[in-house]
Amino acid sequence: MASAAETDFKTRLQHWIPKLVLSPSLVMVLVFVYGFILFTVFVSFTDSRILPFVDKDGQRTFDLIGLSNYEKLFRLSHWEIALTNMAVFAGLYIVVCTIIGLTLAILLDQKIRGEGFLRPLYLYPMALSFIVTGTAWKWFLDPGIGLENIVQTWGLTSFEFDWIKDRDFAIYTVVLAAVWQTSGFVMAMFLAGLRGIDNEILKAAQMDGASNWNLYRRIIIPQLRPAFLSAFVILAHLAIKTFDLVIAMTGGGPGRATELPATFMYSYTFSRNQMGIGASSAVIMLMTIAAIMIPYLYAELKEKK
Amino acid sequence: MGFLDINNVTKSYGTVEVLHRVNIAVEEGEFLVLVGPSGCGKSTLLNMIAGLEEITSGDIRIKDSVMNGVHPSNRNIAMVFQSYALYPNMTVGQNITFGLEMHGVPKPEREKAMADVARLLQIEQLLDRKPGQLSGGQRQRVAMGRALVRNPDVFLFDEPLSNLDAKLRVDMRTEIKKLHQKLGTTIVYVTHDQIEAMTLSTRIAVMNGGYVQQLGTPKEIYDTPANLFVATFMGSPSMNLINVTVQVDGNSVYAKTQNDQGKDLRLALYEPSEALKAFDGKDVILGVRSEALTDVEGADQRSSHVEVIRNTVTVTEPAGSDTFVATTVGGAECVARMRADTDVSPGQQAEFAFNMEKAVVFDPETENRIQ
Amino acid sequence: MAIASSDTAIRTGRFTRTLIYVVLILFVLFYMLPLYVMLVNSVKPLGEITGGGMMSLPTAFTLEPWAKAWSTAQIGVEPTGLQPYFWNSISMVVPAVVISTTLGALNGYILTKWRFRGDTILFGLMLFSCFIPFQIVLIPMAAILGKLGLSGSTAGLVLVHVVYGVGFSTLYFRNYYAAFPTELVRAAQIDGAGFFQIFWRILLPSSGPIIVVCVIWQFTNIWNDFLFGASFASGDGAPMTVALNNLVQSSTGVKEYNVHFAGAILAAMPTLLVYIVAGRYFVRGLMAGSVKG
Numbered sequence: 001m002a003s004a005a006e007t008d009f010k011t012r013l014q015h016w017i018p019k020l021v022l023s024p025s026l027v028m029v030l031v032f033v034y035g036f037i038l039f040t041v042f043v044s045f046t047d048s049r050i051l052p053f054v055d056k057d058g059q060r061t062f063d064l065i066g067l068s069n070y071e072k073l074f075r076l077s078h079w080e081i082a083l084t085n086m087a088v089f090a091g092l093y094i095v096v097c098t099i100i101g102l103t104l105a106i107l108l109d110q111k112i113r114g115e116g117f118l119r120p121l122y123l124y125p126m127a128l129s130f131i132v133t134g135t136a137w138k139w140f141l142d143p144g145i146g147l148e149n150i151v152q153t154w155g156l157t158s159f160e161f162d163w164i165k166d167r168d169f170a171i172y173t174v175v176l177a178a179v180w181q182t183s184g185f186v187m188a189m190f191l192a193g194l195r196g197i198d199n200e201i202l203k204a205a206q207m208d209g210a211s212n213w214n215l216y217r218r219i220i221i222p223q224l225r226p227a228f229l230s231a232f233v234i235l236a237h238l239a240i241k242t243f244d245l246v247i248a249m250t251g252g253g254p255g256r257a258t259e260l261p262a263t264f265m266y267s268y269t270f271s272r273n274q275m276g277i278g279a280s281s282a283v284i285m286l287m288t289i290a291a292i293m294i295p296y297l298y299a300e301l302k303e304k305k
Numbered sequence: 306m307g308f309l310d311i312n313n314v315t316k317s318y319g320t321v322e323v324l325h326r327v328n329i330a331v332e333e334g335e336f337l338v339l340v341g342p343s344g345c346g347k348s349t350l351l352n353m354i355a356g357l358e359e360i361t362s363g364d365i366r367i368k369d370s371v372m373n374g375v376h377p378s379n380r381n382i383a384m385v386f387q388s389y390a391l392y393p394n395m396t397v398g399q400n401i402t403f404g405l406e407m408h409g410v411p412k413p414e415r416e417k418a419m420a421d422v423a424r425l426l427q428i429e430q431l432l433d434r435k436p437g438q439l440s441g442g443q444r445q446r447v448a449m450g451r452a453l454v455r456n457p458d459v460f461l462f463d464e465p466l467s468n469l470d471a472k473l474r475v476d477m478r479t480e481i482k483k484l485h486q487k488l489g490t491t492i493v494y495v496t497h498d499q500i501e502a503m504t505l506s507t508r509i510a511v512m513n514g515g516y517v518q519q520l521g522t523p524k525e526i527y528d529t530p531a532n533l534f535v536a537t538f539m540g541s542p543s544m545n546l547i548n549v550t551v552q553v554d555g556n557s558v559y560a561k562t563q564n565d566q567g568k569d570l571r572l573a574l575y576e577p578s579e580a581l582k583a584f585d586g587k588d589v590i591l592g593v594r595s596e597a598l599t600d601v602e603g604a605d606q607r608s609s610h611v612e613v614i615r616n617t618v619t620v621t622e623p624a625g626s627d628t629f630v631a632t633t634v635g636g637a638e639c640v641a642r643m644r645a646d647t648d649v650s651p652g653q654q655a656e657f658a659f660n661m662e663k664a665v666v667f668d669p670e671t672e673n674r675i676q
Numbered sequence: 677m678a679i680a681s682s683d684t685a686i687r688t689g690r691f692t693r694t695l696i697y698v699v700l701i702l703f704v705l706f707y708m709l710p711l712y713v714m715l716v717n718s719v720k721p722l723g724e725i726t727g728g729g730m731m732s733l734p735t736a737f738t739l740e741p742w743a744k745a746w747s748t749a750q751i752g753v754e755p756t757g758l759q760p761y762f763w764n765s766i767s768m769v770v771p772a773v774v775i776s777t778t779l780g781a782l783n784g785y786i787l788t789k790w791r792f793r794g795d796t797i798l799f800g801l802m803l804f805s806c807f808i809p810f811q812i813v814l815i816p817m818a819a820i821l822g823k824l825g826l827s828g829s830t831a832g833l834v835l836v837h838v839v840y841g842v843g844f845s846t847l848y849f850r851n852y853y854a855a856f857p858t859e860l861v862r863a864a865q866i867d868g869a870g871f872f873q874i875f876w877r878i879l880l881p882s883s884g885p886i887i888v889v890c891v892i893w894q895f896t897n898i899w900n901d902f903l904f905g906a907s908f909a910s911g912d913g914a915p916m917t918v919a920l921n922n923l924v925q926s927s928t929g930v931k932e933y934n935v936h937f938a939g940a941i942l943a944a945m946p947t948l949l950v951y952i953v954a955g956r957y958f959v960r961g962l963m964a965g966s967v968k969g
Contacts, residue, residue, distance in 0.1 A: 010870070013355075014376065017871040020791035023844050025779050026798060032813065032839040033805040039816040062790075086484030104703060107696050120955050121704050124711075128953035131917045135924050136710035139933050145725055153728035184707065188959055206829040214690065225854055240807050241800035244902035248921055265811040270907065275815060280810040290945060293807045301800055357862050378868030394881035406868035411901075451863075548802035 037286065044069050044279035065233070069280040079281065082255045084262040085171050089260065090239035093182075094177045097235055097246075098228070100179065101186025106216065119191075123183035130181065134248025137177040138164070169258040170250055174258050178245055182238065187233050193227030194220065200211045233296045240289050261285050308491055309354070310331040310461055313436065314363035316349050324349055324515045326363070331508075331525050331581035332460075336485050336492045337479075338500040341512035342538070348463060349496045350512075352585075354493060355384050355461050367458055378407065382451035384461040387468060389444045391624075398432040401450045424448045449484070462494040466501065478504060499539045501525065511535045527594075529665060533672040534590050534667070542629065545593045545639040546667075553585040560591050560666070564616045571635070575610045575661045581675050590667040595629065597663035598641040602662050610617035610661035619650050632657060718742060741934035745942060749935055751815040751922050752911070758939055760912070765899060765946075766916055768830050772837035773894045779838070780845020780890060781883065785875050787846070789861045798824055799829045799850060804844035813840075814907050821908055828913045836908065837898045843860040843891050843923035844897075848961065853879065885957070893961035896947045898925035916943045 014192060045059035047069075048062040073079050098166070108115055115279040116206065140146045143162040197220060205219045243262035251259040261281055269278030307330030317326040320325055324346045331337050339347040352358040354365055355465065356377035365372045372380050383404075391400050401422060402415040410418075423429045426446045426658075436444060451462055459532075466474045479545045483506055484488065484493055502509050503523045511518045511526060511534070519531035532535035536544045549572070551561035558577035562570050573589070581589075604611045617637075620631040623645065630641045630649055634657075642659055649655045688696070709739075717725050718741050720734030729735075747757035787799050818827070819838060826832030837918045850939045856879060905915040920943045951958050 008376055008379060010376040010379065011374055014865075014871055018875065019785040019792070020784045021782050021871075022798075025783050025802070025846070027804050028839050029802050032817070034801070035814040036816040038806070040812050043815055099790065100689045100703075104700070107700055110693070110696055112696070112700065118704060119950075122707055123955070124948070125707065125946045126962060127896055127914055128944050129902065129920075129947070131900075131921050131924075132714075133710065135920065135936055135940045139936065140713050140926070145728070145730055145933060149728045150731050180710070185962055188818050188851065192963060207718060229698040236797050242746050243811075244917070247902070247906075248924065251925065255909055262809065262811055262856050264923065265815075266858060266903075266907075269815060278811075279815055281771070282809065282814070286812045288806060290804075293804060296683055297800060297803055297807075301796055301803075352862075355866060357865065377866045379861075382866065384863065384866050386859040386863060388857055388859050389857035390857060392860060392878055394863070396876075403869070407868035415946065451867075476815070484851075 013197055016234055037215040040279045040282055044276060044283050046276050048275040048279075049273045065276070069276045069283075071249050072148050073277055073284070076277075078122075078256060078259065079261075079264060082259045082261045082281075085258060086240070086260055089175055089178075089242070090236060092131055092172070092231060093178050093239050094235045096175065096179050097183045097186045101231065102190050102221075102224075104183070104187040105190035105194055108191060119188070122187055124184070125181045126185045128181070130140070130242075130244035130250045132181040133177055133181050134245050137173065137180070138249045164250065167254055167256055170254060174242075174249055177249060180237065180241065181245075186235070189231050189234075190224060190227050193224045196222050212237075233292055236292050237289050240285055307331050308335070309493070310366040311354070311365075312348070312364050314350070314353065314359050316346070316353060317361045318360070322361075322515065323566070325351075326497060326504055327330075328512055329517065329520060331491060331493065331546075332623050333491055334489045334490075336494065336505055336507045338494045338496060338497055338502040338506035338509045339512055340496055340509055340539075341518075343497060346514040346515040347497075347512050351461055351495045351548060354459070355382055356380055366584075369584055370561050372420060378404075378618050379663050381458045381463055381621060382465065383454075383455045383457040385448045385452050385457075385465045387464040389436075389448040389465075389468075391444055391447055393436055396433050396435055397428065397439070397450075398446060400436065401432075402450065404455050410527070411637055417453050417457075422454045425453065426450050432468070441469050442477060445469065447475055453488075457489065460492045462492065464496055465494075466496070467498070481505060491612055500541065511538060513538070519653055528663065529674065530592070531674055532599075533667050536667070536674075540594060542595050542640045545595060545598060545634075545637070547591045547637050547639065547667075548588060549591045549635060550588055551581065551584040551586065551666075558582060558663075560589075562591075564614055565633045566617075570614055572612045572659055572661060572664075572666065573610065574666065578676055581666060584668075584669060584675065585665075588669060590669050592665040592674075593639070593659060594663060595640045595642040597660040597661075598657050599660070600630075600641070600643040600647050601658045602605070603642075603644045603647075604658040605660050608660045608662045612659040614659070616657055617650050618653050618655050620651055621649060622650045630655070630657075683726070694935070714937045714941050714944075717934055718745075718941055720934060722930070722932055722934050724750065731763050741932070741941075744932070745923070745935045745939035749923055749939065750928070751919050751925065751931075758916065758923065758942055761914055761916050762850045764830060764909075764913055764919075764941065765916040768833045768925040769895060769898050772841065772893055772898050773833070775838045776845045776894050777842035777887065779842050780847075781844070781849045781880075781887070782875070783846040784849025784851075785879055786852045787850045788856070789858060789874075789879075792869070796958075799931075800844045802846050803956050804843075806838065810840065810903055818907065828909050828911055829914055833904060833909055833913075833915065837894075837901070840904075841894050841898065845894060848886055848890045848893070851884075852883065855865060856882065871957050885960075888954060888957045889961040892950055892958050896958070901945050 023267040045064055045066060046062040108118065112118070141161070143149065143165060148161040150158060151161070164173045164227040202215060205215055210218065220301045239257065242260055242264060243266065246252055246258050246260055246263050252259045252263045262285065264280050265285065268274045268281065310335040311327055311329040314324065314327045315322060324380055327350060328522065329337070339350060341347050349358060353360050356372065356375060360373050367380060367382070392403065393418065395403065397570060398419055401419050405415045405418060419432070423432055428446050428450060431439060431443060431447065436447065438641065446463070469477060478501060494505060506523055508520065508522055510520045511527050513534050517589040519526055519535045524533060526539055530544070533546070537546070548563055549562045552561050552571070558574045558581055560572045560574055564570055601613055614634070616634060618630055618632055622629040624644060628643045628645055628647050630643050630647070632639055632641065638654045643649070667673065669676050711728060716733055717730060719737055719739065720729070721736055721738055721740070724734060724736070745758055747759050748755050749757045751758065751761070780856055783802070787795050821827045821832045824832070825834065860878055864878050869877065898919060901915070902917045902921065905918040906921070907917070909915065920939050925941050
């Protein structure tokens with residue numbers, strides 16, 4: 001080992017500078033992400049209702065109550081609705097986005113004239129805020145002035161479309177807007193996957209007499225596995241984080257019909273002053289996302305080495 | 306004590322030792338080539354000389370001062386990289402003078418040094434271009450210019466020709482050699498190409514598995530390889546290796562084997578050593594380079610020991626200047642180098658002349674040459 | 677024929693091709709629909725919308741809704757329009773983007789060119805921070821911002837966006853610099869350049885595309901953020917998205933849909949402009965942030 005005494009100043013400096021420069025970001029992430037996660041986990045074990053945690057006289061405003069927030073949480077019908085909605089929303093959102101994305105990608109991959117013109121039109125919703133998207137869809141689907149009203153003025157007076165006001169169907173309108181926003185992005189992911197396939201393999205398959213249908217079913221789509229995986233992971237994590245769209249479109253209503261875990265957490269923490277319960281719901285959300293993201297990121301980082 | 310000393314240098318990554326106690330002393334003005342297959346540790350050794358990788362133990366000295374822990378820029382070395390590593394955003398001129406600028410050399414001096422180097426390498430007309438606008442050969446020159454301008458004690462080359470096409474590679478090889486002869490600089494050069502090693506070097510270190518297998522002049526390495534690895538790695542086609550049995554008969558020593566008809570062959574070994582005689586009755590490996598296995602007319606006229614056998618031709622490969630003829634001796638495939646107009650064809654019997662002066666013998670157990 | 681189709685293995689008949697174009701154009705209509713609705717209805721009087729004319733072009737063209745949304749609409753308690761909130765967003769986005777991109781560039785440089793033991797784990801920690809549901813940090817963040825006296829301030833939001841944006845910007849630069857030849861860095865080291873000189877003179881001049889990608893991504897994300905804005909800056913300091921939501925959700929008075937649509941376009945305008953000007957980089961950023969982390 002080259003002893004420190006022999007190492008010259010410049011070498012030692014160059015050894016430390018990178019670590020020094022990296023440290024602010026590192027501290028930020030460790031404190032504001034991982035520290036805060038631990039903090040929220042801690043809050044979820046307390047009966048805190050509102051900030052601050054210490055009152056004017058320096059007294060603690062909370063007690064440790066173990067897991068009872070979680071017990072309470074899973075007994076709340078409100079949370080049960082949020083979870084059920086999440087399952088419906090995420091399931092439909094992921095499946096429909098994948099189908100539309102894959103279809104568009106395959107169609108666009110047929111040497112389409114004007115592909116460069118079409119692609120940005122499919123993708124621009126990703127650049128918009130969910131609040132903007134939500135506003136547009138909210139009024140377009142509004143039975144008073146939107147689609148129902150429009151079709152009726154066209155002469156179909158019996159036409160009815162009031163899903164956004166209907167407890168049983170409102171969640172599907174949120175799915176519609178969310179699909180509108182992200183399916184173009186999924187298309188781009190699949191298109192990149194398609195463009196990455198070796199054309200010679202396709203030629204070989206054609207020499208073997210494969211029809212277009214078989215070519216896609218047997219050769220191309222199986223090779224898109226990584227794109228499917230990425231799409232699933234991204235969509236799943238977006239679904240769990242969905243918040244703004246619901247706030248803008250339905251505000252969680254009618255009633256609680258479009259309540260999702262993200263909106264549940266927000267309202268319990270900030271409007272209902274049930275911070276302990278809000279924290280425990282956030283922990284559940286984090287664990288769900290972690291279960292999806294960590295294996296994926298681990299595999300991706302490992303592969304890179 | 307040499308100009309560049311590598312003393313007992315080892316390198317480990319964690320618990321894995323990738324270089325084992327390397328000792329090489331390079332004299333001033335020498336052209337040392339480190340050659341070996343990929344993963345043999347040659348690039349690691351070069352990077353340690355450059356200061357780009359830490360030395361685990363041992364030391365490296367340049368002009369007798371220890372370089373361990375000294376920043377690369379303070380070792381007075383220059384390096385030419387495999388990819389040339391030209392800064393893409395700078396012009397050729399800026400590329401060449403960047404090092405001087407970093408060392409605080411004033412602009413007029415930099416300009417003069419650049420002009421000198423550009424003239425030497427004939428790249429004056431390229432100075433204002435960006436690397437992306439240059440051909441492979443031109444980039445190579447600029448990379449050398451960047452190294453030369455520093456006027457370093459030691460030049461390090463890391464496979465500098467491997468990105469060039471075959472013809473350019475040969476041209477640039479000649480050019481590097483000329484430059485070395487002209488400037489008399491000390492060079493350490495890494496390559497996996499044994500022909501480059503042979504043509505350029507004053508000395509070669511053949512490396513494998515983190516060990517220096519042999520250190521010597523190109524002639525020593527080629528004619529008297531230290532072991533089977535060096536024998537097969539250096540030279541193309543690689544050395545013919547035939548299993549034989551040693552037979553001592555008075556003062557003479559014979560290598561016994563069979564031709565492809567099952568007939569016994571007895572080849573007299575040239576100037577057998579005492580060590581070899583001790584192998585009486587044992588199996589050894591006879592090594593014969595293809596140019597020492599020829600047609601009778603093509604055999605070296607100055608050799609005093611030529612043994613001729615008859616054997617079946619299996620394949621012929623005309624290469625223009627020579628014709629390579631394959632045959633099977635002692636169960637091993639051998640390649641003979643015959644004159645271009647040799648009239649042999651597969652399946653035919655032909656005469657093969659062994660130049661026994663050039664034959665070497667290896668111990669199959671240790672794989673070392675029996676001296 | 678062999679030549680005509682030499683670069684693609686897939687051949688389709690004329691009928692199939694027509695069908696493909698029809699489907700593709702139907703999807704164009706689907707994606708353009710909300711934008712069309714927003715645009716046409718933002719330039720017509722309210723009566724035309726409530727009268728069932730949402731899909732038709734305006735008969736009486738007016739810019740009144742735009743003017744109202746920008747400067748006089750009732751947001752919260754004051755009739756200020758979206759204007760002050762627009763500037764809130766700008767003064768939040770610009771520093772947040774600059775800081776997070778700078779940090780990301782340095783981090784990416786270190787994590788690829790000055791590697792050390794455990795650097796992959798550190799990067800993994802940063803990377804995962806991009807994907808957490810931000811609900812998990814809302815409570816402690818609110819507490820800390822309160823302690824620092826930054827609640828409701830633009831500075832507080834800048835801090836929040838830098839903290840949660842640095843993971844992505846690091847990801848971009850790390851992936852970009854991973855493909856940057858390490859030999860160049862080594863050559864510069866031998867030439868005597870130090871840590872910052874190598875970054876400034878060698879890497880940065882070649883980083884144009886990834887800087888654009890990163891800036892666009894951060895800009896879009898931070899501009900479009902609603903959760904942090906709503907949680908930490910709901911009053912006068914609120915960003916544009918929060919103000920727009922307040923405008924649309926306000927339950928007092930007549931619902932002025934035309935003003936809502938004009939406001940929505942105003943909120944969408946900056947990111948939409950960026951998308952139109954540099955869409956290629958935006959897509960690259962999206963892809964880099966998803967496929968191959």
